[in-house]
Amino acid sequence: MEEIPLWYWLIVFFALGACVGSFYNVIVYRMPRGISLINPPSHCPLCKKHIPIRYNLPIVGWLWLRGKSACCNQPISVIYPIGESLCGLLGALSLFLAVAVGYGSVVPGLFSAPVLAPEVWANAFALFWLLLGAYPVIAVDCQYKLIPDSISVGGIVAGLLLSIIPGGITPFQSLLGAVAAGGGLYLLGWGATKILKKDAMGFGDVKLLAGYGALMGITGAVETLIVAAILGIVVMVPYGKISANKGNGSSQIPFGPFLAVAAPFMYLWGGTLFELYVKFVIGE
Incomplete structure (x- = not known):
């Protein structure tokens, strides 16, 4: 492992990302429709025939079939390879950013x-x-107002497992981050619901932030929540006015995508942004 260069691992992370993206395509299609992610196995949505594994290869399968199903020769949406390619790029980017931050910058060699x-x-x-979890969160929550448990609850499990690796947050910090972030947002939503007399926070958002707490710790989760709230206000205010002008009574937009967008930025640069904020406010 010590002799393997970064460029090789970037290819591996791209391939892993594309495979995960293929699974996320399944989540985006099946979860809102109440279909199991496991059973039935991959099949054509038109003629229901089983899809051989060779045609299920991320990106390659779509190119191999030239964008048409092998069973009934119907067009396959280009969204599938686009999503897989995007996740592959995000997978490679995750390793590159981690290495670049570890070095302090992009250095020669x-x-x-x-x-x-x-x-x-x-x-x-x-x-x-x-980075990759943002794809299904945004795709599903924006359209169906749902957040997949495989991402929210899965984030809690992933955070606890990753905390075992030396150099990151400790298992105690991960567990505390999940409980405090999820519990804190739940209480905040409960209080807002009582005051506003209507649902102010979905439980999916609570589980999602708990997952971020497990991955980032309490501080990172709180910073993510603050930035997501700011982004939400920036988008919701003009969106609400536009909806009101069009006579659309439903001007609600989901909060999960804002959390998903804010989380990787705060994971990388939350500490730096907080220091800049302190210097700006306190002047030290």
Whole structure:
């Protein structure tokens, strides 16, 4: 492992990301429709025939079939290879950012240097989860107002497992982050619901932030919540006015996508942004 250069691991992370993206395509299609993610296995949505594994290869399968199903020769949406390619790029980006942050910058010879430090791997896998998880959260929550448990609850499990790797947050910090972030947002939503007399926070958002707490610790989760709230206000205010002008009574937009967008940024640069904020406010 010590002799393997970064460029090789970037290819591996791209392939892993594309495979995860293929699974996320299944989540985005099946979960809102109440279909099991496991049974039935991969099949054509038109003629219901089983899809052989060779045609299920991420990106390659779609190119091999030239964008048409092998069973009934019907077009296959280009969304599938686009989503897989995007997740592949995000997978490679997660490792690159972890290494670049570990070095402090992009230095000459970075791509040929081996990846050694355990904390770099811990950061890479955490960013892998955060970056790729944003895809199904945004796709499903924006359309169906749902957040897949495989991402929210899965984030809690991933955070606890990654905390075992030396150099990142400790298992205690991960567990405390999940409980405090999820519990804190639940209480905040409960209080807002009582005051506003209507649902103010979905439980999916609570579980999602708990997952971020497990990956980032309490501080990172709180920073993510604050930035997501700011982004939400920036988008919701003009969106609400536009909806009101069009006579659309439903101007609600989901909060999960804002959390998903804010999380990887705060994981990487939350500490730096907080220091800049303190210097700006206190002047020290």
